[in-house]
Amino acid sequence: MELTLENLLAWKGIVVAVWFAGFFVLERLFPAAPYPEGRGKAVSGGLLARLAVSVQRVIRNLGLWLLNTGLSPLVVLPLSVWAASHALDWRPQWWTGLPGLALDLMILDFLIYWWHRANHEFAFLWRFHEVHHLDRFLDSSSALRFHFGEVLLSAMARAGVIVLLGFPVSSILVFEALVLLASIFHHSNLRLPPGLETALSRLFITPSIHWVHHHKVRRDTDSNYGTLFSFWDPLFGSRSSKARDPDMPIGVEREEERPYLKLLLRPFRLRG
Numbered sequence: 448m449e450l451t452l453e454n455l456l457a458w459k460g461i462v463v464a465v466w467f468a469g470f471f472v473l474e475r476l477f478p479a480a481p482y483p484e485g486r487g488k489a490v491s492g493g494l495l496a497r498l499a500v501s502v503q504r505v506i507r508n509l510g511l512w513l514l515n516t517g518l519s520p521l522v523v524l525p526l527s528v529w530a531a532s533h534a535l536d537w538r539p540q541w542w543t544g545l546p547g548l549a550l551d552l553m554i555l556d557f558l559i560y561w562w563h564r565a566n567h568e569f570a571f572l573w574r575f576h577e578v579h580h581l582d583r584f585l586d587s588s589s590a591l592r593f594h595f596g597e598v599l600l601s602a603m604a605r606a607g608v609i610v611l612l613g614f615p616v617s618s619i620l621v622f623e624a625l626v627l628l629a630s631i632f633h634h635s636n637l638r639l640p641p642g643l644e645t646a647l648s649r650l651f652i653t654p655s656i657h658w659v660h661h662h663k664v665r666r667d668t669d670s671n672y673g674t675l676f677s678f679w680d681p682l683f684g685s686r687s688s689k690a691r692d693p694d695m696p697i698g699v700e701r702e703e704e705r706p707y708l709k710l711l712l713r714p715f716r717l718r719g
Contacts (some may be wrong), residue, residue, distance in 0.1 A: 454580040455620050456524075456620070459620060459624045462624065462628070463624065463627050463631075465699040466628050467587055467590075467591075467631050468512055469584060470587040470631050470637060470716060471586070471587045471588070473637050474635045474636040474637040475636075476575070479587075479636050479654065480694070481693070483584055492701070495653055504583075504704075505514050507588075507592075507706075507707050507710070508582065508589060508591055508592040508653075509588060509591065509673050511578070511591070511592050511593060511595075511707075512592065512593075514711075515591075515595055516530075518595055521528055522602060523598065523599075525710035526602050526603070526605075526606045527605065527606060528616055529606070530606035530609035531609055531615060531616045531619070533615065534610050534611075534612075535610060535611060535613050547618075548617075551615075551622070552618070552622055553676075553683055554612065555608075556622075556673075556675045556679070560672050560673055560683075562601065562687065563672040563674065564672045567598070567669050568669075572597075572600065573716045575596040575600060576593075576594075577702075577713070577714075578593065578594040578597070578710050578713060578714065579592055579593050580661060580668060582697065583698045583703075583704050584636075584697055585634050585635075585654075585658060585661055586635060586636045587631045589634040589661075590596075590627070590630035590633075590634040590635075591631075594710070594711070594713075594714060595711075596714055613641070625675060626674055626675065628653070629675050632675070633652045633654050633657035634657060636654070639654070648677055649677065649679060651675065651676065651677055652675065653677075654691070655691040656671050656677060656691075657671060659691055659695075659698045660672070660687075660697070661698070662687075662696070663696040663698040663700055664696075664700060665700045667687050668700070670685050671685065671686060671687050671688060
């Protein structure tokens with residue numbers, strides 16, 4: 448089969464959908480933290496009971512994702528393709544194939560660390576990124592919850608990086624797929640064997656690391672920015688010493704969750 452852009456996108460969609468469905472079920476069979484009901488109570492009962500709780504929350508998260516999914520073929524993908532066609536041609540000959548792809552992925556993960564950090568440190572970017580953090584519980588659906596404004600801003604920033612560093616579209620698509628898979632994993636509520644999670648966390652971002660980033664205490668929210676690799680935060684002094692607690696409050700300090708339409712409008716409202 449010819450590896451065209453359409454085929455890459457199709458395979459990316461299939462892999463991500465299967466990965467998400469698997470985690471969505473497994474995290475309800477083997478939860479690390481109790482699932483809250485509407486009044487914040489832990490859920491008792493089996494799989495069906497846990498699947499039924501917080502339906503509005505999951506629908507809200509998927510609603511944000513569906514809006515961004517519609518933007519992808521209209522804006523995000525064409526912008527990336529345009530940037531790749533106008534990329535500066537300075538790469539050496541050896542920067543191709545699997546070694547080139549591996550180096551691209553490392554550089555892109557380094558850059559997304561700093562982009563994520565910027566979304567917390569600059570008030571304008573935080574207006575949009577805050578929508579992701581207002582989720583009051585974490586599961587695999589949280590990985591899909593982003594404001595369309597953040598998606599568009601990220602697409603423009605990525606286009607600039609593609610032009611300057613000459614990333615091919617194939618590297619961008621592979622990286623985006625890995626980011627989605629990693630994000631579903633480290634937002635998930637799946638209970639992992641402690642030894643396995645400890646071993647994975649030495650190199651990769653795991654739920655125990657990323658849940659602290661969603662702790663409803665600003666000093667922890669402004670930490671643990673990594674996406675794929677876990678060594679950027681210790682290297683640049685942004686790793687929190689806080690250990691994950693299954694009962695830790697999730698969200699934004701002094702803020703509460705909003706209905707779907709208010710989430711869409713929130714970044715544009717005047718603030719004192």
